[in-house]
Amino acid sequence: MDDAAPRQFCCAGCRTAYAILREHGLGQYYELPERRDRPVTTSGRTFDEFDHPAFHALYVKATGNGLSRVELYLEGVHCGSCVWLVERVPLILPGVARAELNVRRALATVEWDSAAVPLSRVARTLDSLGYPPHPFRGMRREELRRREDRAALARIGVSGALAANVMLAALALYSGWWSGMEAPIARFFRWMSLALATPALIGPGRVFFQSAWAALRTRTLHMDLPIAIALGAGFVRGAINTVTDTGPIYFDGVVMLVFLLLCGRYLQQRGQRAAADAAELLYSLTPATARVLSADGVAREVPAEAIVPGDLLEVRSGESFAADGVVASGESAVNVALLTGESHPVFTRQGDKVFAGTLNVASPIRVRVTEAGEERRVARILRQVEESAGRRAPVVQLADRLAGWFTAVVVALAVTAFLFWTGRDPEQAIDNAIALLVVTCPCALALATPLAVTAAIGRAARAGIFIKGGEALETLSKPATLFLDKTGTLTEGRTSLVHWEGAEWPKPLVLALERESTHPLAAAVRAAFGNQPAPVPEWSRHVIGGGVEGRVSGHQIVVGSPKFVTSHARPEGAPATEEALRRAPWLITGAPRTDPSSPSAPRDDRGSTAPREDRGGTAPWHDRGGTAPREDRGGTAPWGDDEIEGTGIDGALTPVWVAVDGVVVARAGFGDALRCDTREALDALRARGWRLGILSGDDEHVVRAVGSTLGFAPGECRGGLTPEDKLHAVERARMSGPVVMVGDGVNDAAAIAAATVGIGVHGGAEACLATADIYLTKPGLSSLIELTQGSRRTMAIIRRGIAFSLAYNVVGATLAVVGAINPLIAAVLMPASSLTVLLAAWRGRSFAGEAA
């Protein structure tokens, strides 16, 4: 640890991580070119359920050589250093044989010796690195999907190889046409083309015939129908021409078409997979097991599925509830951020209702289950999420219907042309019909859009914007209604020390008391003062809903809410020792209201890691060597709550006082700092015509206070909303146009899914990001601007591509119907048009930002 001394750490966690890495010779981490910039958030859970037999039965597989294998979803994975940490650090544990991470899917595979190390230990290690693990429930589906993916790739590979060789043969034939080729050699090439095209069609090309057949059977029109007709007709005609040794063969066009279409499908499918993947996480919100107390008071661990209403659960500190229920005994603080987005824990005691998925943060309590399984509130919310996601289908249906019309028109045209020409020139009839089918092949139409979208998604990802589906780009290209969540979206979403008024010297004393506490405010204290040495308290006591008191270095210290401090801080004999008096001039007095940087000072954007040291310079009592120690006025401080309540954004702060030996010596404000570039981003969006609004679960006037500093009218800020309220607000707004919802928490998940486009922000709950169409990985909201601009450019590229291929099809179809082009020319023109459109789609600059 000594060599850590000259280094700067943002928090105790970083220093610990540094020490661990150094100790095990892994200091190379600090040389990695890209490291995560996101603060490490450790859930602090025990992961005991990971060792339960029920858990193992569900998620763990034996590898056959005495090891066990499990697949875990990790939150917070996003870059190269994540791979490094996840694959190296668990190996430090004895018994862990292998850790492997798929960075795109955030899926880690761990192999370990269950006799040597419990899985919970591995899970805690990953959690301490800032990657809370969740069991991956879709293992069986995963196997199926993996097979499908491999099959799709194999089809592309086979059809690509065949297409390339048929193309080569065609090249030889075309050039032979002009320069004169011996008839036997030409025949040889034609038969070779037939030999190569046949496996391409019955192998990789089979999928088109299958889906066309399925469409016919269900009497629906599908893009695959004209494709199948064109492929089939082209192949049959080519085969006849090969056998009779007359006329053109179409194998080159046919096989190339198979290859290109398969490529397009694969690109599309991959995007859809990413979306389906993330939805898995929704099921990780609640613990897999719970401890049920039987009538004789014996606790036994049961799988969450086995809990029934009426059971009595024991929930320890740091665990989340597996079911909804009423507290039967004990009192604690519960973090309900999952449901409300409220970052402060709620004081909970006997008779209060608790909900599955929320986290018990303070002390063990017993809960009488009222709803379990699908009846739990969180399960109901998730059902709404799924329903809302399903309701998006109309857009897809519309696209399919358009493709259907296109199909119907093309097939009808081909039949008409065939019948028309049969009457006049039967020889030409079949050729013209095939030329029509080939030249109007919708492959430019079918490929241009997915390719442009894929290209845009790739570019966006490099700019830190992960887009799951292409539909989102369409909505975002035009100004619409945009709702933002407050906690975690406009703000950092975690409690931090944003305001410290008073002397510096009590900080180590406060830290000493808060070091062991699980309270979020204590975590914020640790984050702010963690790099200072702190004495060990002689004793300390937490009072739930109040604060903490204790004795450190011979002083009575009380830290907590103003009410708690004034009632608990009592002078104990001599206020302090001589030494302390000399070291630390007593302050206290009316806070310097003239101090310009005082209560209504602008929020510090540096967030939690930077307590406002700089402010001290203006405060006369800050100077440690101060020559004018102020007179102590007694046990109560003259500040009132009203000041904090009343001044703009500070209304969002939680006041905490610090008293030493009965004297209030410092006053801190804890709150949720605004994200750095929020105001600029919102102003830019407003300037572009977006209608903005806040939907928050937080207290109404806190929301108003934050909103007013960001330029929101009071009417645009809605607070105190439940997840259901948010959902309704979004649904109402959708009646008058597209709605974009930006949020970070599970309480936003339903609204995000219901919105036309849902956006999850940096640092949000992974389970909420699962329902979002877009995930912003860069802190701050400036990515929103990049996103809207990039969407506009992408849509322009797509529209150009569609216009071009439609125009091309109209011209081509006209020429084919009048018999001006034969199938050979059509087969040459078709890929030419496709290539033009595809190049334009691929090359188009949609998202500019390549910067890391």
Added chain:
Amino acid sequence: MSIIYLVLPLALLVVLLGVLAFLWATRRGQYDDLDTPAIRVLHDDAPGASAPDHYAGQTETRG
């Protein structure tokens, strides 16, 4: 030019080998994750430490 009757099938045989190699690689899962190995390869092995073996097959592990 009649040599082409021999050379062309030979060339197609090579193509067949290539396709078989591709199918083998696909079945082995070489294309399952195209992102992580690109990142992983940039990380130096820790000097002296036994490096984790990422290329062990699906069922067997060393290290």
